[in-house]
Amino acid sequence: MTDVGRHPRITLYTLSEVVDVKGYVGNFDVRILKKARYVNEKECTACGECAKVCPVVRPDEFNLGLSSRRAIFSPFPQAVPSAYVINIAECLGHNPVVCAKCVEACDKGCINFHMSDEEIVETVGSIVVATGLEVYDPTEMDEYGYTRFPNVVTSLEFERLINAGGPTGGEVLRPTDRKPPRSIGFVQCVGSRSAKRGGSYCSNICCMNTVKSTLMLKEHYPGVDIKVFYIDIRAFGKGFEDLYTRSRRLGVHYLRGLPGTVAEGPDRGLIVSVENTATGKLETHHLDMLVLALGMKPASSTQRLQEMLGLQLTPDGFFLEAHPKLQPVDAATRGVFYAGCAESPKDIKESVTQASAAAARAIRLMHKGEITTEPITSMVVAEACKSCGKCAEVCPYNAISVDVKRKTPAVVNTAACAGCGTCAAECPFDAIVMNHFTDDQILHQVHALLEEDSKEKVLAFACNWCSYAGADFAGVSRLQYPPNVRIIRTMCSGRVDEKFVWEGFRMGAPVILVSGCHIGDCHYIDANHWTEKRVAKIHKKMAKLGIRPERLQLEWISAAEGVRFAEVMKRMEALREQVSFDEIAETVRILTE
Amino acid sequence: MEATVLVKETEPAAENPRIGVYVCHCGLNIAQTVDCRRVAESTALLSDVIVSKDIGYACSEPGQQQIKDDIREYELDRVVVASCSPRLHEPTFRQMLQSSGLNPYLLEMANLREQCSWVHMKDPEGATRKAQDLVKMAVSRIRLLQPLQEDTLPLTPRTLVIGGGVAGIQAALDLADNGYDVVLVEKRPTIGGVMAQLDKTFPTMDCSI
Numbered sequence: 001m002t003d004v005g006r007h008p009r010i011t012l013y014t015l016s017e018v019v020d021v022k023g024y025v026g027n028f029d030v031r032i033l034k035k036a037r038y039v040n041e042k043e044c045t046a047c048g049e050c051a052k053v054c055p056v057v058r059p060d061e062f063n064l065g066l067s068s069r070r071a072i073f074s075p076f077p078q079a080v081p082s083a084y085v086i087n088i089a090e091c092l093g094h095n096p097v098v099c100a101k102c103v104e105a106c107d108k109g110c111i112n113f114h115m116s117d118e119e120i121v122e123t124v125g126s127i128v129v130a131t132g133l134e135v136y137d138p139t140e141m142d143e144y145g146y147t148r149f150p151n152v153v154t155s156l157e158f159e160r161l162i163n164a165g166g167p168t169g170g171e172v173l174r175p176t177d178r179k180p181p182r183s184i185g186f187v188q189c190v191g192s193r194s195a196k197r198g199g200s201y202c203s204n205i206c207c208m209n210t211v212k213s214t215l216m217l218k219e220h221y222p223g224v225d226i227k228v229f230y231i232d233i234r235a236f237g238k239g240f241e242d243l244y245t246r247s248r249r250l251g252v253h254y255l256r257g258l259p260g261t262v263a264e265g266p267d268r269g270l271i272v273s274v275e276n277t278a279t280g281k282l283e284t285h286h287l288d289m290l291v292l293a294l295g296m297k298p299a300s301s302t303q304r305l306q307e308m309l310g311l312q313l314t315p316d317g318f319f320l321e322a323h324p325k326l327q328p329v330d331a332a333t334r335g336v337f338y339a340g341c342a343e344s345p346k347d348i349k350e351s352v353t354q355a356s357a358a359a360a361r362a363i364r365l366m367h368k369g370e371i372t373t374e375p376i377t378s379m380v381v382a383e384a385c386k387s388c389g390k391c392a393e394v395c396p397y398n399a400i401s402v403d404v405k406r407k408t409p410a411v412v413n414t415a416a417c418a419g420c421g422t423c424a425a426e427c428p429f430d431a432i433v434m435n436h437f438t439d440d441q442i443l444h445q446v447h448a449l450l451e452e453d454s455k456e457k458v459l460a461f462a463c464n465w466c467s468y469a470g471a472d473f474a475g476v477s478r479l480q481y482p483p484n485v486r487i488i489r490t491m492c493s494g495r496v497d498e499k500f501v502w503e504g505f506r507m508g509a510p511v512i513l514v515s516g517c518h519i520g521d522c523h524y525i526d527a528n529h530w531t532e533k534r535v536a537k538i539h540k541k542m543a544k545l546g547i548r549p550e551r552l553q554l555e556w557i558s559a560a561e562g563v564r565f566a567e568v569m570k571r572m573e574a575l576r577e578q579v580s581f582d583e584i585a586e587t588v589r590i591l592t593e
Numbered sequence: 594m595e596a597t598v599l600v601k602e603t604e605p606a607a608e609n610p611r612i613g614v615y616v617c618h619c620g621l622n623i624a625q626t627v628d629c630r631r632v633a634e635s636t637a638l639l640s641d642v643i644v645s646k647d648i649g650y651a652c653s654e655p656g657q658q659q660i661k662d663d664i665r666e667y668e669l670d671r672v673v674v675a676s677c678s679p680r681l682h683e684p685t686f687r688q689m690l691q692s693s694g695l696n697p698y699l700l701e702m703a704n705l706r707e708q709c710s711w712v713h714m715k716d717p718e719g720a721t722r723k724a725q726d727l728v729k730m731a732v733s734r735i736r737l738l739q740p741l742q743e744d745t746l747p748l749t750p751r752t753l754v755i756g757g758g759v760a761g762i763q764a765a766l767d768l769a770d771n772g773y774d775v776v777l778v779e780k781r782p783t784i785g786g787v788m789a790q791l792d793k794t795f796p797t798m799d800c801s802i
Contacts, residue, residue: 001785004777010767014779018755026748032778036766062790078802079783117672122776125749128768130761132786156790197751212795239796248669299632305755323681334718340760346739348759348794348801355760359767362752365775371748376742415746436698441737448733449726457726464680472678475707486726487708489679 023310025335026371036115037085043110044083050102056090061369063160067167072102077511085137091444126335126362133296133341136198145262150175152290174289176268181288184227185484186210192295201293201316204345207234210293211247218250226252257344296345312524314560318344329358337361342505376436378418384431385409396525423497446504449486455509458572463493466517466558473562481569506591511551511577518556547587598611600702603694610736613644613669617651617676626710628721636728643667651676657689659774673731675703703727
C-alpha cells in the first residue's frame with residue numbers, strides 16, 4: 001500500500017469518483033470529482049492531536065461500528081495517504097466555524113475549512129476497472145437473528161474482533177458480556193448459493209475464510225469448541241485442502257446442514273436448530289457466539305460505471321468479460337480491463353493474479369505508442385447529401401458535422417466514429433455508406449436467405465456485442481432451439497435500416513426479428529434508442545398497409561442471456577408457424593405494388 | 594507470438610471475384626451434426642466460388658496453410674470460412690489473409706458452430722440446411738466486400754485504475770513499475786479496500802496489510 005503512495009508514476013486521488021468518461025481507446029477523457037478532505041494531505045503527519053480535541057464521537061466504519069472515532073479521523077493506522085480527514089457532515093460546523101478545536105490543535109496548520117470539491121480532468125489510454133465488492137447484508141435472513149441477537153456477528157466483524165489492531169486488541173470477546181466465548185458456530189453460504197436471498201452464485205472465499213478463522217481461534221484459544229454449519233466445503237485452491245485438514249485435526253466440527261432457526265438462550269447464548277444432512281437427524285446446538293460467513297455482492301457503483309463505459313454485466317450483476325476463457329480480463333469495450341472482484345468473487349491471490357494480467361493487457365495495448373483505428377466507419381456520399389442534419393442528430397458520438405443553414409454536405413470525423421451505422425440507417429437520402437455493412441451487402445444476404453423456401457425461415461438481425469454474443473452463448477451452453485432462424489450480424493441494432501425489413505417481407509419472410517442490447521446497455525451509448533423508434537415506426541406502417549405488426553419483433557438480449565436467446569428463438573418459430581402461405585403472398589402483393 | 598510478415602497487398606479484381614470457401618469440421622464439434630461435405634458441395638455450385646472444400650480444423654496451422662496454398666494456386670481474392678463464431682477467430686483468419694497478401698477485410702465467416710451445430714444437435718438435417726443457407730449468405734455478402742485500411746492515431750500511455758483495493762493496487766504498481774503513468778481513483782479516504790479490514794489471510798496466514 002505504501003508503495004502506491006510514494007511511487008513517482010502513480011497519481012492517487014482518494015475521496016474521488018469518476019463522474020464521466022468520453023472518448024475511446026487510446027485517448028479517454030476522464031472527469032474525476034475529488035471531494036474536499038479539509039486536511040492538507042501532504043503536510044499532515046498523522047500525529048493525531050486534532051482527533052484528541054474533537055468533541056464529535058461517531059461509530060468507526062473501518063471497525064464496522066465496534067469502536068468509535070471522531071469527526072476528524074484517520075481510517076486506520078496504515079492508511080494511504082497517511083493523513084487525517086474530516087467528515088464534514090458530522091463536524092459541528094465549518095461554515096460558519098463553530099468549534100475549530102482541531103484547527104487550534106494542529107501545529108502545522110494543515111486543517112483548512114475553505115477547501116472545496118475539485119473537478120479534475122485526466123486523459124488516459126486505457127482503463128482498469130477494479131471496483132471490488134460489497135459484502136452481503138444478512139439482516140433480511142431473519143432466521144439467523146443478526147441484529148436481533150448481539151452475539152450473532154458477521155464474518156467481517158469477526159475479522160475486526162480477532163485483529164490485533166482491532167477494537168478489542170485481537171481478543172475475541174462476546175459483544176454482550178465482553179468475555180471470550182467458549183463455543184463458536186460458523187454459518188456458511190450466507191447470501192450465497194440461494195435462489196431467494198443474496199446471490200445464487202458461490203462467493204468463492206467464505207469456506208476458506210472460515211477455515212482460516214477456525215485455525216486462528218484454535219491458535220489463540222486451544223480449548224474453544226467450534227462448529228461449522230455448511231452445505232459443502234469448497235477447498236479447491238492450492239494448499240487449501242491442507243488448511244481444511246488441519247482445521248479438522250484440531251477438532252473443529254464440520255456439520256453438513258444450514259441452521260433452520262437461531263434463538264437466544266437465557267445466558268444470551270444461541271440455540272441453533274439444524275438438520276444434520278449427514279446423519280438425517282435434527283440437532284440442537286448451544287453456542288456462545290455465532291459468525292455468519294457473508295457472501296459478496298457487486299459494488300454499488302457497478303451499474304453507473306457500466307453505463308458510463310458501455311460495459312456489460314452478467315445476470316448476477318458482476319462485469320462480463322469479453323470471453324470467459326480466452327479474454328478473461330478484457331471488457332468487450334476496447335481499452336477497458338477488469339481486475340479483482342469487479343468481475344466475480346475472488347480471493348486475494350486470484351485478485352492479484354488478475355490485476356497483473358489486466359496490467360499486462362493494458363501494456364500490450366499501449367506499448368506501441370499508437371492505436372490502430374477501426375476502419376468500419378461511415379462515409380458520406382457528398383453528391384447525394386441534402387444537408388438535412390438527421391445523421392448528426394442521431395450520431396451517439398457527435399462524430400458527424402453538417403451545416404444545415406449553408407447546405408454543405410455532412411462530414412464524418414472517422415477518428416470519433418465508432419461504426420454503429422445508425423446514421424446510414426436513418427439517412428433519408430441513402431447518402432451515407434456504412435463500410436463493411438453497406439446496404440447492398442446486407443440486402444444481398446437477405447436475398448440469399450429468402451430466395452428459396454422463404455416460408456420456412458426466420459430472418460433475425462443481431463447486434464455484434466449483445467444479441468449475437470447471446471446467440472453464441474446459447475451455443476456454448478448447448479441450448480437447443482429450432483433450426484429455422486438465420487442471423488444477419490450488424491455491429492449495432494441501430495444499423496438495421498427500414499428497407500432491410502421491407503425487403504425481407506417483400507421477399508416472403510414470414511417473420512423478422514430485430515435484436516440488440518438492452519436499453520441503457522448499448523455498446524454505442526444510446527444508438528439502440530433509434531432502433532426502438534424505427535421499429536415502432538415500421539409497426540405503424542405495417543398496420544396501415546394491412547400487414548400484421550406482430551410479424552416484426554424487437555427483442556433486447558444481452559451477451560449473457562443465452563437462455564433468453566433460445567427462448568426468443570422458440571417464440572419466433574411459434575410465430576412463424578402461424579403465418580400462412582396466403583398471408584405471405586398477400587404481403588408480397590402489397591409491397592410489390 | 595507470430596512475427597508479422599509484411600506482404601504487399603494485391604488489389605482485388607473489380608469484376609468477377611474469385612471466392613474460396615472452407616467448411617470447417619472443428620473435429621466433431623460441427624461435423625457431428627452438420628454434413629460439412631454436403632455444405633461444401635452445394636456451395637461449390639454458387640457463382641464466383643472457385644474452390645469450396647470441407648476441412649478438419651481451419652484454424653490449425655495445416656488448415657491455414659491449405660487455405661493459403663489455395664489462395665496462391667487459384668488466385669483467390671476473398672475467403673469465406675464457415676466455422677466457429679467470428680467473435681472467436683475472425684482476427685486469426687484476417688491475419689491469415691494479410692500474410693497471403695489479401696486485404697484482411699475480404700474475409701467473411703459463417704457461424705456453423707455456436708449458432709448451428711451446437712444448438713441443433715438433435716436435427717442434423719435441419720442444421721445442415723441452415724448451414725447451407727448461412728454459407729450462401731456469406732458468399733452473397735463477400736462478393737460485395739471492399740478492402741478497408743486501418744489508420745493509426747497517437748495514444749496516451751497512461752492508465753486510469755478505478756478502485757484502490759488489492760486488485761487496483763496491484764494493477765497500478767505493475768503498470769507503474771513498467772514505466773506507465775497511472776491515475777488511481779479511490780472513493781474512500783484511503784486505499785486498501787476490504788482487504789485492509791481482514792486480519793490474517795489464507796493460504797499463507799499472514800497479515801493483509
